[in-house]
Amino acid sequence: MTTAARLPWGHLQNRAQRFDVERVRADFPILGQTVHGHKLVYLDNAATSHKPKVVLDAILHYYQCDNANIHRGVHYLSERATEEYEAARNTVQAFLHAGRASEIIFVRSTTEAINLVAQTYGRVHVGRGDEVLITAMEHHSNIVPWQLLCEEKQAKLRVAPINDRGELILEELEALLGTRTKIVAIGHVSNALGTVNPVDDIVRLAHQKNIPVLVDGAQAVPHMAVNVQELDCDFYAFSSHKVYGPTGIGALYGKAALLDQMPPYQGGGDMISSVTFEKTVYNKVPHKFEAGTPHMAGAVGLRAAIEYLDRLGLDAIAAYEHELLGYATEKVSALPGVRLIGTARQKAGVLSFVMDGVHPHDIGTILDQEGIAIRTGHHCAQPVMERFGVDATARASVSFYNTKEEIDRLVGGIQKVREVFG
Amino acid sequence: MADLRDLYQEVILEHSKAPRNYREVKTADRKAEGYNPLCGDRFTVYLQMEGDRIRDIAFQGSGCAISKASASMMTQSLKGKTRSEAKELFERFHEVVTGRARANGDSPDLGKLAVFSGVSEFPTRVKCAVLAWHTFEAALEGKQESVSTEG
Numbered sequence: 001m002t003t004a005a006r007l008p009w010g011h012l013q014n015r016a017q018r019f020d021v022e023r024v025r026a027d028f029p030i031l032g033q034t035v036h037g038h039k040l041v042y043l044d045n046a047a048t049s050h051k052p053k054v055v056l057d058a059i060l061h062y063y064q065c066d067n068a069n070i071h072r073g074v075h076y077l078s079e080r081a082t083e084e085y086e087a088a089r090n091t092v093q094a095f096l097h098a099g100r101a102s103e104i105i106f107v108r109s110t111t112e113a114i115n116l117v118a119q120t121y122g123r124v125h126v127g128r129g130d131e132v133l134i135t136a137m138e139h140h141s142n143i144v145p146w147q148l149l150c151e152e153k154q155a156k157l158r159v160a161p162i163n164d165r166g167e168l169i170l171e172e173l174e175a176l177l178g179t180r181t182k183i184v185a186i187g188h189v190s191n192a193l194g195t196v197n198p199v200d201d202i203v204r205l206a207h208q209k210n211i212p213v214l215v216d217g218a219q220a221v222p223h224m225a226v227n228v229q230e231l232d233c234d235f236y237a238f239s240s241h242k243v244y245g246p247t248g249i250g251a252l253y254g255k256a257a258l259l260d261q262m263p264p265y266q267g268g269g270d271m272i273s274s275v276t277f278e279k280t281v282y283n284k285v286p287h288k289f290e291a292g293t294p295h296m297a298g299a300v301g302l303r304a305a306i307e308y309l310d311r312l313g314l315d316a317i318a319a320y321e322h323e324l325l326g327y328a329t330e331k332v333s334a335l336p337g338v339r340l341i342g343t344a345r346q347k348a349g350v351l352s353f354v355m356d357g358v359h360p361h362d363i364g365t366i367l368d369q370e371g372i373a374i375r376t377g378h379h380c381a382q383p384v385m386e387r388f389g390v391d392a393t394a395r396a397s398v399s400f401y402n403t404k405e406e407i408d409r410l411v412g413g414i415q416k417v418r419e420v421f422g
Numbered sequence: 423m424a425d426l427r428d429l430y431q432e433v434i435l436e437h438s439k440a441p442r443n444y445r446e447v448k449t450a451d452r453k454a455e456g457y458n459p460l461c462g463d464r465f466t467v468y469l470q471m472e473g474d475r476i477r478d479i480a481f482q483g484s485g486c487a488i489s490k491a492s493a494s495m496m497t498q499s500l501k502g503k504t505r506s507e508a509k510e511l512f513e514r515f516h517e518v519v520t521g522r523a524r525a526n527g528d529s530p531d532l533g534k535l536a537v538f539s540g541v542s543e544f545p546t547r548v549k550c551a552v553l554a555w556h557t558f559e560a561a562l563e564g565k566q567e568s569v570s571t572e573g
Contacts, residue, residue, distance in 0.1 A: 359486035
C-alpha cells in the first residue's frame, strides 16, 4: 500500500506512546488560560488551530527585521523579504512533496484555492452540458464555487453519495464518472464527519477517464503526511490557519502542465511580465496567479508552522491523534443517549455527535461554561446534516496538544448537559 | 460570572420539552418563517387576527431549548393582545434579553417572560431568544420573505 490517504496506524503505536504532550502544550501560549473559571479545553481544532510561539515569533521577526515589498525593489530589505517569501514556498513544496516550487501558489485560504481552480481551469474546460463531480460530504467551500461555475456554464453538479457510516460509496462515484465529467473535486478528510477519503483510488478511477481531480486538504494536512505525487492528484488545497499557521494564507498545489495552460485568476501587479494598454503578457507560474502584494508575513508564519510540525514529526502526530480520537470515540459513544454522526473506518480528528432531547447549541453553551470549546451547528456542511437527518451536530475536534484528561473533561461536560436537561 | 441556572431555568426547560401552542393554525390569516442560519433553528409562526387583536397564535419548527421555550412562552403571552400591546411587549423583552433593562422594576409588564433575563449573560444566545419574536413580527406585518437572524 503506497497510499498517503490510508494511514498505517498499526506500526505507529510505539511513537504515540513516546509523544510528550505536556512539553508540546508549553509551546502554545493560548492554551494556559482559564475560561469561566475552568482551565481551557480547546476541542475546536477543525475550525481553527492554535499557534505555537515559534510561529508568532516568526511573524513578529518578519515585521521587525525583514519587511519590504517583494519581487520589486533592488534594495536590501526587498531582497530579504523576497527570499523569506520564496523560502516559504519551498517549505510548502516539501510539505506536500510537490515536484517543483513553482507548483505552489499562495492564496488566502482553501476556499480561495478552490475558487481559483473553478474560475480558471473550470471556466476553460467546463461547458454547457458538462459535469462537475463532488461528494455528499463536501464543505460548502467545495460546493458553492462549483455551483457558481455550473450556473454560469449551464453545466451540471453531480454528487457521489455516502453510506450510513459517512463513507464515500466508491462504486457510485465510479459510475458517475462519465464522458461529460470535466473535473472531480473531493475533500481529503470531511470536516463534519472526520471521514478520510480514499483519494488515491478516486484519482486512479478519474484518471482512467482522463478527468483531473482537485483535493480539498484543509482537514487532512493537520493530521497526516500528504504526498501529492503519490496521490497523483492534479490540485491540492489547504489553509495555513488549520495547520498551526496564521490566518489569511493558504496554498494551492497544481501540476505544472495544468497551471501553465490556465488563464490568470486575478489581474494586478506581480502577475505580469509587461503591460501596455494594448496587450499584457502574464508572468510565469506561480506568479501568474499571485496578483498584488501577497501576505508575506503569513507565508513566513506558515513556514514556521510547517517546520514546527516537521520537528514533532507528522507520523508521530498522526499516531498520537489517532489514539486520542479512539479514546474519545470510546468514551463518548458509551454515554447514554449520545449518538455519533460519522463512524467511518478511516477517520481523522473529528468526533461529531448528537444527544437525545438536547439541541447541539445547548450542549455548546453548557460545555463552554465548563471551559470546553467545541463547535456546534451545521459546520458549513448542510447537505451532510440533511443526509443524517439532523439540523446540527456537536463537534469535538482534536489536535496533538489535546490530552486524555481533556477528553475526560469533555465526557464530564456531556454528563453535566444531561444533568441540566434531565 | 454567568450561571447556567440563570439561562436554563426550570420553566424554560419545561417549555422546551413540552412547548405550548405547538401546532399549525389551519385558519391562520398570517404566517411567517424564521431561520437562524448559524445554528439551523427554524420556526413557523401562525397568526389569526380578529381586528386589531391576536385571536390565536401558534408555532412549529425545530431549535435549541432557548429558542423553543421562547417561542412557546411568546405564544402564551401574546394571545389576546392588540397589535400595539404585542409590539410593546417585544420591545421590553428585547431590552431584557440584551441586558439593556433589568426584568424587575424596569419591565413590570413582562410577567413570566422575565425568566429569559438570564439570556443577557450569554450574548451568543440572544438570537435564540428573539428568533420566534422576529418571526411573529414578520407575520404581523405580513412579510412574505423568511426572516433571518443574519443580515
